[in-house]
Amino acid sequence: MPASDFKPADEAFLRSLPKCEHHLHIEGALSPEVLFRLATRNSIPLPSPSSDPAYTSPTTLAQRYKSFTSLDDFLAYYYRGMAVLLHPADYEDLTYAYLARAHSEGVRHAEVFFDPQAHLERGVDFDTVLSGMRAGCAKAEAEFGTSTLIIPCFLRHLPADDAWTVLQSEAFRAAAERREFVGIGLDSSEAGFPIAPFEKVWRATKGMGLRLTAHAGEEGGAENIAEALRVGCERIDHGVRIVEDAELVERVAREKIMLSVCPLSNVALRVKKSVAEVPIREFLDRGVRFSINSDDPEYLGGYILDSYVAVQEAFGLSRDEWKTICRYAIEGSWCGQDRKDVLLGMLKEI
Ligand code: HPA
Numbered sequence: 001m002p003a004s005d006f007k008p009a010d011e012a013f014l015r016s017l018p019k020c021e022h023h024l025h026i027e028g029a030l031s032p033e034v035l036f037r038l039a040t041r042n043s044i045p046l047p048s049p050s051s052d053p054a055y056t057s058p059t060t061l062a063q064r065y066k067s068f069t070s071l072d073d074f075l076a077y078y079y080r081g082m083a084v085l086l087h088p089a090d091y092e093d094l095t096y097a098y099l100a101r102a103h104s105e106g107v108r109h110a111e112v113f114f115d116p117q118a119h120l121e122r123g124v125d126f127d128t129v130l131s132g133m134r135a136g137c138a139k140a141e142a143e144f145g146t147s148t149l150i151i152p153c154f155l156r157h158l159p160a161d162d163a164w165t166v167l168q169s170e171a172f173r174a175a176a177e178r179r180e181f182v183g184i185g186l187d188s189s190e191a192g193f194p195i196a197p198f199e200k201v202w203r204a205t206k207g208m209g210l211r212l213t214a215h216a217g218e219e220g221g222a223e224n225i226a227e228a229l230r231v232g233c234e235r236i237d238h239g240v241r242i243v244e245d246a247e248l249v250e251r252v253a254r255e256k257i258m259l260s261v262c263p264l265s266n267v268a269l270r271v272k273k274s275v276a277e278v279p280i281r282e283f284l285d286r287g288v289r290f291s292i293n294s295d296d297p298e299y300l301g302g303y304i305l306d307s308y309v310a311v312q313e314a315f316g317l318s319r320d321e322w323k324t325i326c327r328y329a330i331e332g333s334w335c336g337q338d339r340k341d342v343l344l345g346m347l348k349e350i
């Protein structure tokens, strides 16, 4: 269906679908307005407008976010932006605001990433971030019934020893034992930063009974996806370059390994020229399981419903195909079977 045939009624249908979001960095839900407000409240100096005019106002910053040239160009703003987050309440408010917005767009289950090392290096400890996020999740769960899980991600541009230190820390181990997060991920710059050095971290994490995922096949090639699976990842974040390797495509379909795809992010970071180039059609035709996610909604082009609408405009999927995507997302979630059954029940009613 060409874009001009997209009916407004389809947006109501897309909104009504019971969605699971698996690829959302909470730091990427920090809007320019909140960034400026928290910078003042927490006395964190922003770059001066003479060094970077983007920091003149929230409007100019939002405008700058529309012209990222690469993952690293974005990451520079993303790491600078999150420096305004200091207190548990900052993380709680950010998490709650994201979940409220997500709920209004039909998200019924969310698995939320954060980057502990990016906070630790500024003196913000693991528990500050985690306790704030958990409070935001609890509030949203009580108010909207959204189920949530939290996934700390290690930064692949830092040495694996640094991730190992976090993994061995008392705060990480105690929270893992209390099951305050469900697994770990790996994010940040992909090209030139292979996953292999993190193998020891990944094995130890698995030994703690935690789940494993990693960003791979976003900026880097399909070989990074194969490597991520070799070290024990159960799902892949992005993974769109998997189509470069037909055997790997067959394998993930056969083994029901889910890809958490982020179409608007791919376009914003120039991984793809347009949403139409994201291999949604190939994935559906070859039985590759995937979910559709926003990644960093305040930086990279929008929230989850924007992503669903963009995919519908590009591919004109049938209602049954949308239900298949939502079923893949439910089945690929890391919540328990009881919750999955509830979500599948919601999907049946659509
Ligand atoms: O899309 C991403 N890729 C890698 N690292 C990230 N950190 C936040 N978002 C991303």
Ligand SMILES: [Zn+2]
Residues within 6 Å of the ligand: 023, 025, 187, 215, 237, 295
């Ligand atoms: Zn991401």
